[in-house]
Every structure is written in C-alpha cells, then in structure tokens.
Amino acid sequence: MTFAIVVFPGSNCDHDAYHAVKHVLGADAEFVWHKETSLKGADCVVLPGGFAHGDYLRTGALARFSPVMAEVTAFAEAGGPVIGICNGFQVLLESGILPGAMLRNRSLKFQCEHVLVKVERTDTPFTRNCRPGQILRIPIAHGEGNYYAEPETVADLERNHQVVFRYVTEAGDAVAAGNPNGSVANIAGICSAKRNVVGLMPHPERACETALGSADGLVLFESVLGAVKEGTLHAV
Amino acid sequence: MRARVFVTLKPSVFDPQGTTVAEALHTLGYASVSDVRQGKYFELEVAAATAEEARRIASEVSEKVLANPVIESYRVEIADQKA
Numbered sequence: 001m002t003f004a005i006v007v008f009p010g011s012n013c014d015h016d017a018y019h020a021v022k023h024v025l026g027a028d029a030e031f032v033w034h035k036e037t038s039l040k041g042a043d044c045v046v047l048p049g050g051f052a053h054g055d056y057l058r059t060g061a062l063a064r065f066s067p068v069m070a071e072v073t074a075f076a077e078a079g080g081p082v083i084g085i086c087n088g089f090q091v092l093l094e095s096g097i098l099p100g101a102m103l104r105n106r107s108l109k110f111q112c113e114h115v116l117v118k119v120e121r122t123d124t125p126f127t128r129n130c131r132p133g134q135i136l137r138i139p140i141a142h143g144e145g146n147y148y149a150e151p152e153t154v155a156d157l158e159r160n161h162q163v164v165f166r167y168v169t170e171a172g173d174a175v176a177a178g179n180p181n182g183s184v185a186n187i188a189g190i191c192s193a194k195r196n197v198v199g200l201m202p203h204p205e206r207a208c209e210t211a212l213g214s215a216d217g218l219v220l221f222e223s224v225l226g227a228v229k230e231g232t233l234h235a236v
Numbered sequence: 237m238r239a240r241v242f243v244t245l246k247p248s249v250f251d252p253q254g255t256t257v258a259e260a261l262h263t264l265g266y267a268s269v270s271d272v273r274q275g276k277y278f279e280l281e282v283a284a285a286t287a288e289e290a291r292r293i294a295s296e297v298s299e300k301v302l303a304n305p306v307i308e309s310y311r312v313e314i315a316d317q318k319a
Contacts (some may be wrong), residue, residue: 107252
C-alpha cells in the first residue's frame with residue numbers, strides 16, 4: 001500500500017501526511033512533485049494542506065493547472081481513493097472534482113484550534129472503520145474554510161449522502177455553536193458522488209498520535225489502508 | 237489592447253471582509269456608506285485585432301480562471317486604444 005503525497009509549491013502539511021502514513025500507519029509513502037505526470041503506481045492520493053501557489057488568486061485556484069492534477073483527476077475518475085486535506089480540499093473544489101467553494105472564515109481570522117467533527121457517513125474508503133456518528137477531535141488551521149455552495153448543491157449533497165463530516169458541539173449537535181468558520185450546514189467534509197474522493201478542512205494527519213493531543217485522525221488512514229488491502233475499491 | 241476585469245462575490249454570497257470594512261467606515265462616522273462589497277481587479281494586455289475579440293478572450297479567462305463561478309461574478313471592460 002503506497003500513498004502518493006502531492007507536493008505543490010507552498011504545500012506545508014506534506015511532511016505531516018508523510019509522517020502519519022509512513023511512520024504511524026506503517027504504509028509506504030512517496031512525495032510527488034506537482035510538475036510530475038505520474039502518480040508512481042500509488043494506491044491512494046493525498047492532497048495535503050498548505051498554501052499551494054501561495055494561495056494567489058484564490059485558495060487552490062492555480063493548483064488545478066499543475067501537471068499532476070490531470071493524473072489525480074484520472075485516478076479519481078477510475079475510482080482511486082483521493083483525500084484532500086485543508087488546502088487539498090480547496091484544490092479539489094477549484095478543480096471541480098468536488099462541488100462548492102470556500103469563503104473567508106466568518107470570523108475573518110486564521111483559526112488554528114482543535115474542533116469536533118461528527119462522522120456522518122461510514123461508506124467512504126476513508127471512514128469505513130469509523131462508527132456511525134463517531135465524533136473525532138481534530139485540529140483545523142485555515143483562514144478560508146467557510147464552505148459554501150448554492151442551496152440546490154447543498155440539497156443534492158444531503159440527498160446523495162455526500163456530507164461526510166460536520167462540525168458539532170460536544171453534545172454532537174451540528175448547530176452554530178459548534179461551527180468554527182460559518183460553513184453552510186456545518187459542513188466540514190464531503191465526498192464525491194462515487195464516494196472515493198473525500199475533502200475536509202480539519203487535519204486528520206495532525207491528529208494521529210496522542211503525543212500531539214489527539215489520535216482521532218488515524219482512523220481515516222487506517223480505513224483507506226483496509227479498503228485498499230481488501231480490494232474493495234475499483235481497480236485503478 | 238487593455239481589458240479590465242472586475243470580480244466580485246455574487247450578491248447572494250455573504251462577504252465578511254466587505255461587511256467588516258463597512259463597519260469600520262461606520263465607526264469612522266461614514267454612516268452614509270450603507271454597504272461595501274470587496275472584490276478583485278485585473279488589467280490584461282491582450283493582443284487582439286478588435287475590441288470584440290479582446291472582450292471574448294478576457295471573458296473566457298474570467299470564466300475559467302479569474303473568477304470562481306460558484307461564488308463570484310465578473311464584468312469585463314475594454315479600454316480605449318492607447319493615445
């Protein structure tokens with residue numbers, strides 16, 4: 001099982017992701033520079049957090065023109081598991097691989113804190129080891145994580161069960177008090193219609209060891225490891 | 237030929253930066269400024285034979301790159317030929 005971790009100029013969570021999957025999870029990991037045109041036969045693609053292309057124009061807007069994104073798109077269309085974390089989620093949105101867009105946080109602040117997210121769906125390769133409704137304590141670190149989509153798009157996401165993670169209170173309620181950034185419907189993460197592409201603003205790779213405050217994020221990587229090993233994904 | 241592109245958040249999208257600027261203006265005493273929408277402005281130098289062609293190219297890149305149609309709208313102006 002090999003993870004390809006895409007590195008854009010300005011990515012800064014690429015090493016966090018590498019550490020999480022290689023040293024904590026025990027899988028193989030390869031960095032893939034954004035100019036490359038091959039994913040080196042990887043079984044899972046990680047679009048890491050950071051500030052790809054300096055966040056110029058809009059967050060994630062220029063990364064979609066990086067050569068490697070054609071490969072990522074083809075990999076996703078073939079059913080391969082792809083996870084976009086924070087800036088990686090923004091790249092997936094700007095690429096049109098996932099629907100919606102990001103606005104500046106309601107607070108206008110760059111927010112760096114642990115939040116609670118509820119796992120709404122366990123039928124994705126990244127959440128299959130979660131309990132339905134499980135609440136994960138994972139950090140966020142973003143200035144533009146205020147998820148927005150047209151009301152019809154949000155209705156489609158809800159109808160197709162594509163909302164995978166929601167910000168919640170300690171009681172597990174997806175209400176304004178548990179929403180750190182103003183995201184519509186408390187959406188913290190969504191998946192593609194085929195469910196193999198997941199994007200989320202919180203950083204599971206930064207919450208894989210109790211020494212770092214929480215190990216709740218590891219389950220996402222354990223999930224996809226299991227999915228790949230069992231071959232429950234489409235052949236890529 | 238110079239094309240000017242103005243990109244703003246759609247009216248239906250909340251603009252927290254514009255709202256904050258408006259509040260700051262109110263604090264400064266400019267109660268007459270009822271609303272602020274913040275946006276982006278681009279100047280493109282386009283090698284085009286006609287204003288129509290320049291407009292077509294500027295609109296195309298606005299649609300594809302400069303604006304995100306999920307949240308933003310854009311307006312293109314073609315400047316007069318340089319004197």
